[in-house]
Amino acid sequence: NQWKSYTGNSWKNTIIEQRVQVAKLLRRNPNLKRFLSEAIADAYPDALKITVKETGLPKSIFPSECPYTIEQLLNEDFYPESKGDV
Numbered sequence: 001n002q003w004k005s006y007t008g009n010s011w012k013n014t015i016i017e018q019r020v021q022v023a024k025l026l027r028r029n030p031n032l033k034r035f036l037s038e039a040i041a042d043a044y045p046d047a048l049k050i051t052v053k054e055t056g057l058p059k060s061i062f063p064s065e066c067p068y069t070i071e072q073l074l075n076e077d078f079y080p081e082s083k084g085d086v
Contacts, residue, residue: 010054012079019076036070 026032044066052059072078 011051015079016076019074022074040066040070040073 048059048062051057051062066073068078068080
């Protein structure tokens with residue numbers, strides 16, 4: 001029910017911007033790709049804190065670890081559609 005009231009426009013803009021920045025960084029430094037899994041695991045707890053504050057949704061509805069693959073995170077067309085995708 002909490003997801004129904006959240007429109008998500010802000011997070012989509014943030015995702016677009018961050019994907020552009022990551023893609024640019026990886027083009028300039030292709031060797032960084034091998035560190036992506038570690039970087040995602042390291043960044044997820046902070047991203048979760050920011051998400052909870054920005055959305056006002058309870059932390060308990062989010063997974064404790066990032067549920068998405070590197071391919072999904074970098075795919076410019078990938079966006080989770082519902083809580084069932086998290």
